[in-house]
Amino acid sequence: MKEIEILIIGGGPAGLCAASAAANLGATVLVLERDGEPGGQLVKQTHKFFGSKKQYAGDRGYQIGNLLIEECKKNPNIEVWTDTTALGVYEDGVVTAERQGKHLKIEPKKIIVATGASEKMIAFPNNDLPGIYGAGAVQTLMNVHGIVPGQRVLMIGAGNIGLIVSYQLMQAGVEIAAIIEASPTIGGYLVHASKIRRAGVPILTSHTIVEAYGQESVEGAIICRLDENWQQIPGTEQDLNVDVICLAVGLSPLTELCFQADCQLKYIAELSGHVPIRNEYLETTRTDLYVAGDVSGVEEASSAMVEGRLAGISAAYSLGYGAGVAPQLQAEALAELSELRSGPAGQKTVKGIMKLMDKGEAVC
Amino acid sequence: MQTKETIVCRCEDITLDEIKALIEQGYRTIDEIKRVIRAGMGPCQGRTCRMMIAQELSKYYGIPVGEVLMPTFRPTVKPVKLGTFAGGE
Numbered sequence: 009m010k011e012i013e014i015l016i017i018g019g020g021p022a023g024l025c026a027a028s029a030a031a032n033l034g035a036t037v038l039v040l041e042r043d044g045e046p047g048g049q050l051v052k053q054t055h056k057f058f059g060s061k062k063q064y065a066g067d068r069g070y071q072i073g074n075l076l077i078e079e080c081k082k083n084p085n086i087e088v089w090t091d092t093t094a095l096g097v098y099e100d101g102v103v104t105a106e107r108q109g110k111h112l113k114i115e116p117k118k119i120i121v122a123t124g125a126s127e128k129m130i131a132f133p134n135n136d137l138p139g140i141y142g143a144g145a146v147q148t149l150m151n152v153h154g155i156v157p158g159q160r161v162l163m164i165g166a167g168n169i170g171l172i173v174s175y176q177l178m179q180a181g182v183e184i185a186a187i188i189e190a191s192p193t194i195g196g197y198l199v200h201a202s203k204i205r206r207a208g209v210p211i212l213t214s215h216t217i218v219e220a221y222g223q224e225s226v227e228g229a230i231i232c233r234l235d236e237n238w239q240q241i242p243g244t245e246q247d248l249n250v251d252v253i254c255l256a257v258g259l260s261p262l263t264e265l266c267f268q269a270d271c272q273l274k275y276i277a278e279l280s281g282h283v284p285i286r287n288e289y290l291e292t293t294r295t296d297l298y299v300a301g302d303v304s305g306v307e308e309a310s311s312a313m314v315e316g317r318l319a320g321i322s323a324a325y326s327l328g329y330g331a332g333v334a335p336q337l338q339a340e341a342l343a344e345l346s347e348l349r350s351g352p353a354g355q356k357t358v359k360g361i362m363k364l365m366d367k368g369e370a371v372c
Numbered sequence: 373m374q375t376k377e378t379i380v381c382r383c384e385d386i387t388l389d390e391i392k393a394l395i396e397q398g399y400r401t402i403d404e405i406k407r408v409i410r411a412g413m414g415p416c417q418g419r420t421c422r423m424m425i426a427q428e429l430s431k432y433y434g435i436p437v438g439e440v441l442m443p444t445f446r447p448t449v450k451p452v453k454l455g456t457f458a459g460g461e
Contacts, residue, residue, distance in 0.1 A: 009461065093449070093450060094449070095447055095448035095449055095450065095452060096446075096447020096448055096449065097447075098447070104447060104448070106448075106450075106452055106456060109453070109455075109456055109459075110456065110459065111452070111456050111457050111459070111461055112461055113461045126419050126420075128420075128423070129382070129420050129424065130424075131378045131379075131380060131388050131424060132378060133376035133377065133378050134376055134377065134378075135378055135379055136377070136379040136382065136385075219376060260419070260423060262419070264417070264419075264445050264449045265449065267442070267445035268445045268446065268447060268449075273442075274438070275436075275437065275438025275439075276438075277438070281423065282438075282442065
């Protein structure tokens with residue numbers, strides 16, 4: 009049994025920032041990372057971040073990832089176990105994990121769940137044909153392994169992931185036949201959408217995929233328009249000749265461990281699914297268990313990093329570290345979060361968090 | 373491709389038609405559907421299909437998707453070999 013003050017599950021942007029923040033206040037921290045390297049989804053993000061200098065605006069995602077990894081490596085209070093998947097959170101607070109075929113037990117004083125999110129899939133005929141990818145998978149394939157998924161792509165979803173991955177495909181010489189979006193408006197930042205439109209790629213809002221077709225793999229897709237009730241309009245079908253269909257239809261928070269730990273969860277559409285009820289400092293209804301990043305509501309890496317820092321400070325503070333400075337640091341993180349969420353894109357998150365806190369009042 | 377199948381659970385290869393048929397037979401929860409047809413019992417443990425099945429239940433019973441009963445979540449979150457347990461702590 010491994011004993012540790014703070015256990016962080018997930019070594020992505022939220023988890024690494026939580027680790028640094030807690031360790032800087034003096035707590036000893038263990039980070040569990042499923043992959044061979046920490047960094048989470050930052051490793052494949054070749055685009056520059058927005059926000060302010062404090063959230064590394066202007067730097068590219070993977071550069072930020074490297075910075076966070078370096079910071080954790082330098083800190084003697086932080087231990088990172090890679091190739092390690094947390095398996096369960098038990099009633100007595102013990103966390104189990106698997107590391108390279110070995111079953112391990114950890115007994116932490118505090119837990120920060122920073123497991124992130126997974127890609128959503130949608131139902132349409134032939135949605136299991138080879139050539140149909142999640143947008144995250146395409147990004148990994150291209151930006152980590154240097155492999156293009158095909159020649160001509162239909163992108164489904166005009167949120168930021170759909171737009172950014174489309175642009176990166178174009179940079180890699182892949183043609184984008186169209187980006188389709190079921191809602192009547194583009195979900196992502198217009199600065200990304202404009203770049204794509206200027207290159208001549210159509211972004212078709214109120215459109216959906218009717219079906220994919222092909223013998224051994226994707227050879228094409230039928231798309232059509234949707235009416236104001238999200239119903240397909242007969243006669244508006246278009247046949248697109250593509251060999252890749254890329255799904256960028258949103259993410260779901262990875263909350264299995266929170267469910268297991270008996271946290272109260274609530275379905276909040278604005279936060280992309282079931283999320284744990286938590287107080288301002290990100291502690292859930294299970295005492296000593298905190299959440300940070302996409303698992304507490306799907307947002308962006310910038311806010312995941314600040315949430316990680318806030319959870320790290322709060323967990324360390326509750327163990328008696330940082331008595332003089334922690335409240336000030338918490339206030340700073342909270343101010344940064346409201347600033348990040350102050351734009352039009354952040355309104356959805358703000359609304360979601362308000363709904364989440366509503367019935368959780370008693371535990372706050 | 374002769375038949376056009378819409379897959380809901382990729383791990384266990386379960387189609388939308390199969391899920392809909394079970395709901396029409398009277399199965400009311402994700403857990404019931406899981407026990408009858410194994411949807412959500414593969415390597416990803418329902419990460420992909422869980423909310424798609426919830427959508428179908430929500431449509432059929434006319435309730436918001438947030439009110440569809442979630443399945444019980446137990447350790448482990450991913451399949452683990454028995455040998456791992458036998459050799460570990």
